[in-house]
Amino acid sequence: MKTDSLTPIPIMSSQVVGWLAVLGSAFFFYLATLIIRWASGYVFIESAYFVFARFLLGFAIVSATMVMQGQKLQPKKYHYLIGRTVANTVAVFCFYKAVAVGSVAEANILNMTYPLFVAVFSWFFLKGQRDTVSLCIVGVAFVGVWLILLPEDFQAVWHNLWGLCSGITAAFAIIYLNISRRHHDSQTILFFMFGMGTVIMLLFFHNSIFLPNSTELFFLISCSVAGVLGQYLLTYGFFYVTAVEGAIISSSRILFAAMLGPIIVADPPLTIAGWIGALLIFGANALLGLRKK
Numbered sequence: 590m591k592t593d594s595l596t597p598i599p600i601m602s603s604q605v606v607g608w609l610a611v612l613g614s615a616f617f618f619y620l621a622t623l624i625i626r627w628a629s630g631y632v633f634i635e636s637a638y639f640v641f642a643r644f645l646l647g648f649a650i651v652s653a654t655m656v657m658q659g660q661k662l663q664p665k666k667y668h669y670l671i672g673r674t675v676a677n678t679v680a681v682f683c684f685y686k687a688v689a690v691g692s693v694a695e696a697n698i699l700n701m702t703y704p705l706f707v708a709v710f711s712w713f714f715l716k717g718q719r720d721t722v723s724l725c726i727v728g729v730a731f732v733g734v735w736l737i738l739l740p741e742d743f744q745a746v747w748h749n750l751w752g753l754c755s756g757i758t759a760a761f762a763i764i765y766l767n768i769s770r771r772h773h774d775s776q777t778i779l780f781f782m783f784g785m786g787t788v789i790m791l792l793f794f795h796n797s798i799f800l801p802n803s804t805e806l807f808f809l810i811s812c813s814v815a816g817v818l819g820q821y822l823l824t825y826g827f828f829y830v831t832a833v834e835g836a837i838i839s840s841s842r843i844l845f846a847a848m849l850g851p852i853i854v855a856d857p858p859l860t861i862a863g864w865i866g867a868l869l870i871f872g873a874n875a876l877l878g879l880r881k882k
Contacts, residue, residue, distance in 0.1 A: 607829025608838060610822045615842040617819035619697060619849075621812050622688045626854045628808035629689070634801075636685040637794035639812050643681065644790060646813040647783035647820070655776055662777050669769040673778060674785040676762035681816075682790075684755035691748030694850035694859060698737055698843050698867050699752030704874045705730050706760030726876050733869025736862045775824065840874040843867050 621643075628634055655662075664670060680703075687696035708723045738749050769778055791798065801809055823839070847867045850856035859867065 603829045607826045610826030610829070611838040612826075612841060614819045614823035614826060615839055615845065617815045617822065619842050619845045621815040621819065622685075622693050622697060622846075623854060624808060624812040624815060625685060625688045626693050628812070632805045632808060634805055634808060635794070635797040636682060636689045637790055637797040638799075639685050639809065640678070640682050641787060641790040641794065641798055642809040643813040643816040644678075644783045644786040646810070647779070647817045648787055650817060651776060651779045651783055655780065660776055662780060663774060664777055664781065665772045666769065669765055669772065670778065670781040671785070673762055673765035673769050674782050675789070676758050676765055677782055678786040678789050680755050680759035680762050681786075683751050683758060687748065687751035687755060690751065692850065692856045693854050694846040694856050695737055695749055695863075696752040696755075697846035698870060699734070699749060700755045700759065701840055701843050701874065702730075702734055702753065702756035702870060703759035703763060704840075704877050705734075705870070706757050707763050708877055710760055710764060723877055726873050730870050730873030733866035733873070736866030736869070837875045837878060840871045843871045843874075 625636070625639055654660075680700075684696065684700045687699065705727045708727050712724055734753070738753070766778065826838075844867075847859050847864065851858040
């Protein structure tokens with residue numbers, strides 16, 4: 590069958606754009622953690638300040654976008670918005686803390702356990718979403734979690750618990766997000782998440798926040814831009830990809846961290862047990878995405 594030579598051929602389909610957006614989000618989330626590690630070689634900035642800066646930048650972008658679009662806030666169920674905000678704030682803080690005190694690779698891998706905990710919590714709290722097969726998949730994946738946590742020294746256990754805590758609280762944040770979306774538009778959710786998150790960090794960690802010099806400001810802005818850009822790319826990408834594609838591509842951050850950590854930030858390479866654990870978690874996330882489909 591011949592096609593008219595004058596007919597424009599689309600360079601990329603919307604699906605490919607979605608794949609690239611989700612892949613880009615995984616890269617930028619990982620990049621934010623790399624910047625935190627790089628910063629430690631030049632300045633002293635606590636994890637809480639990085640979180641505060643990320644939320645403040647996100648709040649400014651969402652507010653400006655809503656003003657330009659003439660969009661108004663439409664909050665209805667405040668307890669869902671508050672639950673989403675608190676859970677997300679704790680998750681990001683624990684994630685950045687895990688990067689600051691431990692391995693960048695292990696922090697990213699353990700943060701990506703949140704789909705496993707979503708499946709577990711859904712079993713207990715959302716009766717309509719109980720899935721025995723998914724629970725079995727999670728059981729196998731927790732073997733992988735244990736292999737990641739398995740330390741060479743006792744101190745490493747406490748460092749990795751920050752990463753595991755970020756995965757647990759991120760799961761609560763995702764559940765709150767799914768419920769909140771039934772009542773609110775995305776901009777309203779982001780406005781409260783970034784705005785209230787900024788206030789929470791300022792209230793509890795005001796001693797960690799100071800007027801930065803030019804070097805400190807560079808690292809704070811760079812990390813914040815990477816984190817916020819990752820959030821927007823993830824939101825955009827999921828409009829065009831299936832649950833399976835999204836789960837697999839998002840989980841590529843596990844592979845980024847495992848392969849690039851020793852090269853880029855001189856992390857200790859994963860042991861054989863660590864690689865098995867990382868692949869089990871990656872595979873479980875992909876299979877859980879398949880179940881959702």
